[in-house]
Amino acid sequence: MSPLAVLRSVSRSLNAGRLSSQRRWTGPAARLHTAGCVTTSVHCSGAELGKLRGLERPFERRLRSVYQRFTDVPDHAAFQGSRHAYIVEGCGIFRVAYGEGEQDLVQVLRTDWAAVDGTIQKVRLSPTESVLAATVKNNHCEEARCVLVQLEQLTIPQKPLLILDKVFSFEWATDDVLFYTTQEGLQCRHVFRLHLTDAGAQSMLVYKEKDPEFFVEVSRSKDHRIVTVNCSSKSSSxxxxxxxRSPLSHPTLVQPRQPGLLYHVEHSDSQLYILANTGPGHEYQLxxxxxxxxxxxxxEPTFSPGPGAxxxxxxMLQDHCVFTMREPLGQLQLHTIPLKAPNHVTILQLPSWACAIETQRFGMVDSDAFSFLLSSPVHPPVRYHLSPTRKQPLSQEDDLQHTLLPEYHTTRLQAPSQDGTMVPLTLFHMQPLPDMREAPMLVHVYGAYGLDLNMGFCPEKRLLLDDNWVLAYCHVRGGGECGLAWHSAGRLQFKxxxxxxxxxxxxxxxxxxxSRPTLTALTARSAGAVLAGALCNKHPQLLRAVLxxxxxxxxxxxxxDPSLPLTIEERGEWGDPLIDSQHRDNIASYCPCHNISTQLYPSMLITAYSGDSRVPLSGVKNYVERLSKAVQTYSSSLCTxxxxxxxxLDLQPGGDHFGPEDFDQSLSESARQLAFLYTMLELDYKGARQKTTGRRKKKKTIETLSLTPVDPLFS
Structure with missing residues (x-):
């Protein structure tokens, strides 16, 4: 895991936090069942529900077709060892020796070994590839079991070497020493060392976190020299x-925690490389x-980004350090720094359509190269390779698949906020902007925990783009797109x-x-719903529909309610209304549930999960009841x-905050949401589709340059 990925995981993935997570797209899986849509408002007639359900199946068929178009693009579910390549597929992990073909794939792990109905989350190989460890998460809750498999003397059928309960993060120090953290509820505070010996496996507690605001996980340096225990809160680490080389020794403290200091540690050639927020403006530097x-x-400072970046x-590579940088308007760059000559920075501009990057290292510890996937919400992943020592350091795999995509535009611009702050926007659209007045628009927002909007590839967004929608991504304060200061400017009293x-x-x-208000919808999930709900209370006239x-x-x-699992850890983001009256008044001023009024709201489809342990269902139901009452009061007062x-309210079974893991259930949920959007915006989805059917084989995707509008309304 890369350094900032460790720091961000305080609020991301399966860590503590009410976060935005976009489902990872995969190929078709076995069909299970689909839960229905439940109305809690008298304003949803039987005819409206029937129309919504009638449209769900056609959209499901269309989504399957879109997924099928992209089954051959690169996937991050593959990883490399020193002697084998490994693939996570369905309910198992398979491997093949280098130089052998796909017919030689051998299964090394099955999820049913963990005795749970689950999916594989993380995989780690021991240094010499003799043991594999993988966590399997229960599909109906957030707990995971870690399965250890012997690889050197692989037998078919294989039996697990060991199974550990409630494991969140884990890393190998040697072939027989594994460090791991346990998850109790949504909190990780304990680090254990598992020692595999001839006499059996011995587990020992090596670290216990006492501060309830801190979350603990383990990581490993890219050269495998050190295992780190990372203790992080919302504001310090x-x-x-x-x-x-001495894994049985006691952990060594790098730097004691202090308020406002965030840092992570890497290792190379007997040097520690610290990524810390000690740079100008308290941003990260090396x-x-x-x-x-x-x-x-x-x-000692080694590298700091330039102004605005x-x-x-x-x-970390063998002799180089590679930074993913984001420019003020969102353009991604790679900055490559030789460790022995850090002043010699090489800047590599990535394609203008690229919005998300996912790295993948080669199996060799001493490799000075790595590969990564670039994508956007509407552009499928493309694999690139970076080799800093070559004359042409950046190369990409054959991209012929994408020549069959319709052309589209990626436009980056800025909007002036109320206090004059310029807020970045990323747009995806088929037609030039001047021709988009009558186009439907789906707006995306998150703005919490210092996390970027998820902008990886999503086939559902590709379907909308093909139907001539505008997709707008708003990088508002509270998120992380513009650095740590951008997050600070949108949390606590600045929410x-x-x-x-x-x-x-x-x-x-x-x-x-x-577009225009009657053709505009807003989508948000988890903590992003705070901003979406607050906007609906304050400016409902801007939208027709909300997901x-x-x-x-x-x-x-x-x-x-401090008895809830995340309340204490979340105080750094929202404040503590129990001990600070200003925090309470501030939260009360924007809280979606407590600011509903009798007015014309946009239509809403709210998807919730009955056993969600991160977001209390009682709060969702309370909001829906208050909103329904306000809408009913308003509509009954209309003279015309x-x-x-x-x-x-689409109430689904299960306890996973991140939605269904099963492909068919996930597809049905997405189809239901698309049917809702087209119904509420009064769109003919068949007609919209016909507008683009003749565009399937146009030239390769256009890469429009970033721009800042010069129209007076932007100044």
């Missing part, structure tokens, strides 16, 4: 390290210190800034001639017939 002198007073990720940014983005698009998934809507009620919003 602390790292302990274990030398893999520092270096001898392995034997890890404390902060010995840190921020570090989004870091990869309403994110709402102002979202409103400014939508209004700027309208003023630019892009909310696993939404966090009752911020005030949740943060006043007008638009009456539809409020739907």
């Amino acid at each position: 602390e790292v302990w390290m274990i030398d893999s 520092l270096r210190t001898p392995f034997t002198s890890p404390a902060m007073q010995h840190w 921020v570090i989004k990720d870091m990869e 309403k800034k994110g709402v102002e940014d979202l409103s400014a983005c939508i209004q700027t698009l309208f003023q630019s001639g892009v 909310l998934q696993a939404p966090f809507l009752d911020v005030l009620g949740t943060m006043q 017939k007008g638009h009456i919003p539809t409020i739907l």
Whole structure:
């Protein structure tokens, strides 16, 4: 795991936090069942529900077709060892020796060995590839079991070497020493060392976190020299390290935690490389210190980004360090730095359509190269290779598949918020912007925990683009697109800034001639629903429809209940209303559930999960009941017939905050949401599809350059 990935995981993936997560797209799987849509509002007639359900099946067929178009693109579910390549497929892990063909695939792990109905989450190979460890997460809750498999003397059928319960993160120090953290509820505070000996396996506690605001996980340096214990809160971090050459020794503290200090540790050639927020503006920079002198007073600055640019990720190679950088308007770059000559920076511009990057190292520890996938919400992954020592360091795999895609535009612009702050926007559209007044638009927002909007490939978004929708991604304050300061500017007492940014983005698009309110929908999930719900309370006239998934809507009620699993850890993001009256008043001023009024709201489809342990279902139901009552009161007061919003609660079984793992269930859920959008915006999906059927084989995707509009309304 890369350094910033470790720091971000305090609030991401299966860590503590109500986060935005986009489902990973995969190929078809076995069909299970589909849960229905439940209405909780008297304003949803039987005819409207029938129309929605009638459209769901056609959209499901269309989605399957879109997924089928992209079955051959690169996938990140493959990884490399020193002697074999491994593939995660369906309910198992398979491997093949280098030089052999697909017919020689051998299964090395099955999920049913973990005795749970689950999916594979993480995989780690021991240093000499003698043992494999993988976590299998239960599809109906967030707990995972770690399965260890012997690889050197592989037998068919294979039996697990060992199974560990409630494991979150894990890393090998040697072939017989594994460090792992356990997850109790949604909290990780304990680190154990598993020692595999001839006499059996011995597990010992090596670290216990006492502060409930901190989350603990383990990671490993890219050269495998050290295992790190990373203790992180929303505002500070602390790292302990274990030398893999003496894995039974006690962890060594790098730098004691202090308020406001975030850092992560890498290792190369007896040097520690520290990524810390000690740069200008308290943004991340790279520092270096001898392995034997890890404390902060010995840190020496090595690299800082230029004005306006921020570090989004870091990869350590044998002799180079590679940074993923984001420019002010969102353009991605790679900065390659020789470790022995850090002033000689090579800047590699990535394609203008690229919005998401996922790295993948080669199996050799001493490799000075790595591969990565580039994608966008509408552009499938393309694999690139970076080899800093070559004359042409950046290369890509054959991209013929993508020549069959219709042309589209990627446009980056900015919107002036209420206080003058320029907020980045990323648009995907088929037609030039001046021709998009009558196009439907789907707006995306998150704006919490310092996390970027998920902008990886999503076939559902590709379907909308093919139907001539505009897809708008609003990078509002509270997120991480513009660095740590961007997050600080949209959390705690500044949370309403994110709402102002979202409103400014939508209004700027309208003023630019892009879509109009009756053709505009907003989508958000988890903590992103806070901004979406607050916008609906304050500016409902901007939208016709809203999609909310696993939404966090009752911020005030949740943060006043410390018995809930995330309340204490979340205080750094939302505040503590129990001990600070200003925090309480601030939360109360924007909390979606506590600011509903009698007015014309947009129609809403709210998807929630009955056993969601991150977002209390009671808060979702409370919001739906209050909203339904307000809509009913408003509509009953209308003297003339007008638009009456539809409020739907799609309550699904299961305890996973991130939606169904099963492909068919996931597909049905997406089809239901698409049917809702087309119904509420009064769109003919068949007609929309026909507009693009003649565009399937146009030239390769256009790469439009980033731009900042010069129209007076942007200044």
